[in-house]
Amino acid sequence: MEPFVPKHGPRPAMVTPVCRYSPTGHQENDCAATAAWHVMWDGDRDHSFTCETHMDLIRRRWMYDDRHPVSPDCGMPGALWLYTEQRCGFPDESDRTDVATLAATLLAAGTETP
Numbered sequence: 862m863e864p865f866v867p868k869h870g871p872r873p874a875m876v877t878p879v880c881r882y883s884p885t886g887h888q889e890n891d892c893a894a895t896a897a898w899h900v901m902w903d904g905d906r907d908h909s910f911t912c913e914t915h916m917d918l919i920r921r922r923w924m925y926d927d928r929h930p931v932s933p934d935c936g937m938p939g940a941l942w943l944y945t946e947q948r949c950g951f952p953d954e955s956d957r958t959d960v961a962t963l964a965a966t967l968l969a970a971g972t973e974t975p
């Protein structure tokens with residue numbers, strides 16, 4: 862029997878993050894320029910994307926916890942904020958179980974059910 866793993870549907874195409882700064886606070890007035898920076902506001906979950914111009918404004922006006930240049934992983938579901946590496950990503954990538962091992966585990970689990 863060939864090894865297999867369950868599959869979800871394909872990932873949606875990556876949407877380029879845009880700046881969400883709005884001078885009025887209303888969504889229809891969003892800047893919407895391509896984001897250059899990913900800003901973490903409170904070290905918990907409140908983060909946002911901003912363009913070069915509004916990053917300058919942020920630095921002059923507000924306190925933030927951390928920032929890094931936007932990278933493809935910033936918009937990926939489940940990507941974590943990696944402070945020391947100055948990016949978003951998946952820190953456990955190296956010890957993630959490989960597909961063959963996972964398939965073997967699933968097959969073994971399957972044979973145990975009555």
Ligand SMILES: [Zn+2]
Binds near residue numbers: 881892912915
């Ligand atoms: Zn902007």
Ligand SMILES: [Zn+2]
Binds near residue numbers: 930931932935
């Ligand atoms: Zn990021």
